[in-house]
Amino acid sequence: MPHALTSQPTPRLSLEGAILQALAYSDIFDFPLRLEELHRWLPIRAKLEDLPPALKTLKGQTGTKEGFHFLAGREAIVEIRKKREERSRRVLPQALRYGRLLGWLPFVRMVALTGSLAVMNLSARADFDYMLVAAKGRVWTARAFALLFNRFARLSGHTLCPNLIVSESALEWRQRNLYSARELYQMLPITGMDVYRQLIKANQWALEFLPNIFMDSGSLLPSFQKQASGFQNLLELPLRGKLGDHLENWEMTRKIARLSNQPGFGEETVFNAKICQGNFHHHCKRTHEMYQQKLSHLHNNSPLPAGPSLTGRGC
Secondary structure, eight states, X not given: OOOOSSSSOOOSOOHHHHHHHHHHHHHTTTOOBOHHHHHHTOSSOOOXXXXXXXXXXXXXXXXXXXTEEEETTOTHHHHHHXXXXXXXXXXXXXXXHHHHHXXXXXXXXXXXXXXXXXXXXXXXXXXXXXXXXXXXXXXXXXXXXXXXXXXXXXXXXXXXXXXXXXXXXOOSOSOOSHHHHHHHHHOEEEEOHHHHHHHHHHTGGGGGTOTTOOOOOXXXXXXXXXXXXXXXXXXXXGGSSHHHHHHHHHHHHHHHHXXXXXXXXXXXXXESSSXXXXXXXXXXXXXXXXXXXXXXXXXXXXXXXOOOOOOSSOO
């Protein structure tokens, strides 16, 4: 069976093989898929109505329970997903509220919820992960304001993690693989829909990995965005000139020096004037390794090994 977290989409894959790949990827996160979700995450173009017949031919390799599809022998993850969905529903409104407030901060142009909560698969750890798009030349200033705001959120028992902050001039992602494509399309935009559309447009390559993606063109919070712009302008005004440039360079220099010495610094961490990506846990590499293991077991028709799942990210 072909493997997939490569920089190239999988060529000439059958629908049955594509189904197994999509289920194997989501199995990493204990995340069975509804039929529409399975169609959405297929690595090849297909029609939704073609999936049920293909799933019938995969009897013995896949299973179905309560409308969820999963790899054979993994029916236990249905209850796991249901419990996580319920937990996610309870905390999602709070995460969205924090996201809206982040959207008010100086030089923040877009906020999107990422990680497991964005796909309603929150495990016991309830950190809120976000991607921010910052104004050109103000990535590290926006990050500083976001971290300051996080201190207030912690007083209420919540931790906000702006794990990825990019400049509006650097929307095109450098890593082009299935993992990045899934991360891109799993995020939940909260503010800055115009910028979000630019982000999607700048990364059309992702459709080569996920050709059945249909993006909702509607804004989640259009009226909020209009209200926030005047407040942002007021906060940004003192920092738009040379003073702001000096603060940006000072913050960037000292934080890059500190972050570059943290354990886990490597190929999945990027710190420069346009990008702040602190993936110290190497989620892409770990996902790739677990994915290859599952595909290998499927190829050899051997049972999937029991083991820990990746619950800190999306699905």
